[in-house]
Amino acid sequence: MSGRGRKAVLPPAGHRAEPPLAPDGLVVTVTNKAGFKKEFDFAELPVAGPMQRSLAKAFAAQSRGWTSHKSAGTYWIKVGLFAGFLSGLDSPSDDLDGLTAATMQTWRDNHISTNTGKSTLSLVRTLLQQDPRLAAGPVAEELARRIPQATPSSESYEEAERERVMLTAQRQFRAAWLRIGENTRLLNRWLSGDIAESSREWKLGEILDHTARTGDVPRTLYPSGQREAANRRLLGGRGPQKTWGRLFLTRSELTALAVLLTDRFGWNLSLYDRMPVPTTAPSAGETTSVTYQVQVEKRRAGSGRWFSTENITDSGADSPGRLITQALEATAHARALASSLAPGADLLMVARSYRPEQEHLDLDRPAPVDPLVFGVSDNMGQVWARSNGLGGSPFRRSRRTTVTDEGRPLQHTQGTHESTYVLPDRRVQRASRGVFEDGAHEAHAQALTVVFGGKITDEPDPEHQETATVDCEDEESSPWPATEGGCGADFLLCLACPNAHVHPGHHPRLAHLHQQILSLRSALGDRSFHERWSVHLLRLQDLRDKVGPAAWTAALARVSDTDRTVVQLLVKKDLAP
Template sequence: MSRGGGRPAAVPPPGTRLRPRTGADGLTVRFVPEDPSDDPFEFDFGRLPLSPLLQRTFAAAFAERTRPGAGLRSWEAAQNAFEDLRTFARVLSRSPRPPLAAAHLVPAHLEEWVLERGGAERASRATGQLKLTLKRIEGLDAAFLAKLTERTARRVRAETRNYSLSELKRITAAARRDIRAAALRIRSNRDLLEQWRHGRIDADADSQAFRRGRLLDHVDRHGDVPRYPGGRRAPMRWAGDLGTVHDHMTALHLGLADTAAFVVLLIAMTGENASTVMRAPAAHFRADGYAGGPATAIVGLDKRRRAANRYRDAALVDLPSWIPLPDKITEVNLDRVPLNSPFAVYSLMVELGAPARTALSTGRLVVWWSPGGGGGAQPPGLREAVDDGHIQTWAARHDLPADQRGTARTRKGPPPQLNVTMSRLRLSQAELNQKPASHTEATLANEYLLRNRGNLDEYRRVVAAALEAEAGKARTRGALQVLTDQDIEQARVDPASVAKRYGLDATRLKELISGELDTVMTGCTDHTGGPHAPAGEPCRASFMLCLSCPCARAAPHHLPFQVLVHDALDERRRSMTPLKWSERFALPFTQLADLLERAGQAPVEHARSTASEDQKKIVQRFLNREMDLR
């Protein structure tokens, strides 16, 4: 039963015997993917160029590596792990004295495999995965086992470049044109099919339309065009007279160009990972309840690499700020299909792919008809998902020139065409919106934007401008009044003069020094007379605003809190984008830096080293916004 209650989990009936994952000969391993839509697959280790003993040894290690809960959940991950073992076996077979048992493996074998893969840095990821499998082998030599436990060289991530705003607009405009054409084509053919099925097309009046309706009916029912019986199964002549097989199948189903355009637009709008989009379901929940408000589809997404946090619900409703709103258009206007929001693109893809999902018995969003694989490797038929090769094929059919950057402006001839990939589309969305999608803000800053070189100079200028603007606010606003240690000493004998110096009365001064007025980093001398609330009403603003409030005063006992908050804001630079950090924290950080400079280095270091655990907890609660009045 789940932790949150509910019905008990289904269990096998009594007497059920689980099918063994390893064959009786120990040379085959059966892998069952976590996704029920993926078929089980058997990996044959008898084909590896190894001794029978090593074949069974590798098979046992692979079986342990792919068992439930071991981390490899998809067919692709298992296939990659097997491919690493296969290439390692090939290296072993070419050795002057090929090893016959696990104890014969030596570090040089692994080093040679790494060199064949392009070196330690290029093979970093594959090396780490291969080591995880080989560690499951029993009876390894101590030197080889030590080699497996060495730290794997960190892979150097290649810098990449996002698309500029103008480039992205060209890409998405081409995708919209293709999608609108697909919607017009499929909707009109479905309308013709419905008229034919209801007997509204007279065969004598328009035999072409009647034959067309008959052909569409066959395609819809059988998932293929009418064919002659026999070995070649050629399309019937009357069907050939009406067009090609591709024309007939894409009359009711999405084709490659249509599906690629949908995927391009979805990723460009949402910033979701390519694998997440490919696994997205067509089933969704309409949060707006069709009540006339903003249309909102709640879609359950799956990002495998996030392990326990892989599942999440995404709301497809908002319009990206960088996409211009089109003229008002309606659903029935086929020439202007609305594609101005992620919801519109998603819901249209759900609609146009419905027949293919029924034929495939799948709930996946991305479905399409393919004329076949390269060189006849795959027969024609309906498919799920597309890859970067499909996206690049789609882009090659359009005129998508790249912007002229730097020295490229002086080159003669036409500008180079854009290389459109799903990863660059996602990077561009992250760059333009500065918001994470299916990842944390730290990942956005350190894994995506840090490697992006597409708009680096412009981004630096924007961040510099934001920092200068916040620093300017700090300079123009009055500096916080801070009591010194000498003021505290004088207040014990002459409180009236000290109070007058800081615009207070003697009672307020006493309360400030004793900590009765504390608001984390300062003390508030008038909580009903500040600028952040109507006169006479209590202030409900964040304590962060106290740094620039005329009602705030600081005393020496506030210094540890100021140091801790200053350090915490500086630490947050690592987990936020520079632009967002500058917009949110540059002003208080500058104000705190000014306070610490006025306090002096020695008192600041003393406050930093002697800060108590209670003070640290208060600052943590403050930065987590647990003290905000809502």
């Protein structure tokens, strides 16, 4: 099935796909998803003929997975850089099997320090690894070296930045939507005959009818060859908003709509070039809302997984689907005109161009149907931002902001979400500092609960009170006071008390206690042991490390019968504090 649900047409009998590599071994033809072809002539590269053919063969092998000329063009640029590097060597090799590890080390050193260089290294490596002669040996080992991941060059918007961009886009698109809606209502009244003939509104309705059918207002041709809008006084001016813009979005207004859609849904910019008109899904019993089915295209997901459908509901002014409704209303006349000029056209993102299009060079994007253009290009985003004083194109940063705020993958994998969007983003890092700090404090507090909390001394203090495990300096200031006064802690909890003092006389009993608790692990099972004994064991291990393993082990030889009796009572929890 195709992406729109139509049955795929089988090729004629005996059909064979043309190989991408020409018989001369120098020209590679790449066919994009739309069926357009583009040639790449490797005879243009400044390297020897055998090297040209080897690179062309690797390029052709890699091209079988490409669906766009943009991918091919990116690889072509990198191949050109590699060929230029080779031609600049004192003794350039004639073919790939003449490459040396030293040459590839120099190539790596020249590019490893920048993001663009890392991308160049990665793409050229992918091509070179297509050649079986480089599957083993020193050059293969050099190619296999890890290339560090590029540092993301963009980051998500701070809230104030985002609000400025969105407010700019909202003002521009809303003004266009209101303008088109007002003129659409006037046109509908004219078509239904509800306006008095020859009135001002009737004359405007007649002009709007001409505009809807042709994409332009009536114009007067002057002897100089210049065409000017007729009825300028009636229209109120000659600018787009007063003429054909009454029913059509300008490119800038379409870009503003795309900015709002990206902020709302986190869609990729390339999605807008071929986004079909959303369809409506049935809503049982619903009369006040409408649910749109929006087809989302994900080229990088791999063959067979390019398309998914998102259900978006318009249930009121603040609902996500309201923007889809407004987009449909703002593009209605342009879509109707596109359908009449090019039957079958059903793309949502369409605008009216200021002037007839030049030669269509970007064959990955839909061809214009004069005077209409489809989708939003990188250049349109840059021009829009520049004309509104916003710096660079907003799409990458806006998408990154939406993805990180949403906190889940949008049209990408969980790994990409974490490694590309969340972890490297400086805004996310700044926002996480408080969480990390709180976590560190909590971890520190938890660590303190499982270490020996008292003091280690060389000899007993006669003023301290002896307990079953330690000597107590002051039971009245216990962290665990009893209701009737004094200390209410278990004797094992003495090891966590700051009032505790341990001297060498305690070592035999505590070492024996440590040994006995360890023996309980196999008898109780991990869960029961963890719940009852793990904290006490960790404190004893911390105390052992402070005393020293050698002294701790030697103390086991001095364990008395009294020590064994007390430890047995402690382990059985028969010894009251």
